[in-house]
Amino acid sequence: MLPAGLRNELEGKELLDFGLGITPDKFEFHETHCNAPSSLVLGYALAVATSGKAGHILMAGFDGYPEGDLRNQEVEAMFATFADSGAIEHLTSVTPTSYKGLPVRSIYGF
Structure with missing residues (x-):
């Protein structure tokens, strides 16, 4: 995907x-590329880890934006779409989070 000069x-x-690639409302995982619902780094990171067959994706610091911030909805939608892909069982937050679509578990439980 890099230009020839580079x-x-x-x-x-x-x-x-x-x-x-960007595919609205959908994640797709492949060996050399992925499709995510938007160009948010979060979506790309989830897709790369899932494409690489990560056993677990541990997340820290996803505490959320202040209440009423529209970015919370964008991130919640990303987690919901990731859940629809069937890969959500590999995703866990190890720090407190306000995102309902992000399962939380103590780091000591692994």
Whole structure:
């Protein structure tokens, strides 16, 4: 997915190029790329970890935005879409969170 000029400049270096496509309301996981519902880094990170067959995705610091902030809805929608993909059982927050779609578990429970 890198432009030819940039690929030429990086010749001889190991590249780990994992592509991202945007597919509204859907996650898709593949070996060399993924599709996420938006370009939020959260969606890309979840898709990369799931595509890489991560056994668990432990999240910390996702406490949420202040009440009434519309960004909370965007993140909740991302978690709901991730849950619809069937991969939510691998996702756990190890710190308190206000997101209803993010399961919470003590770090000592692993």
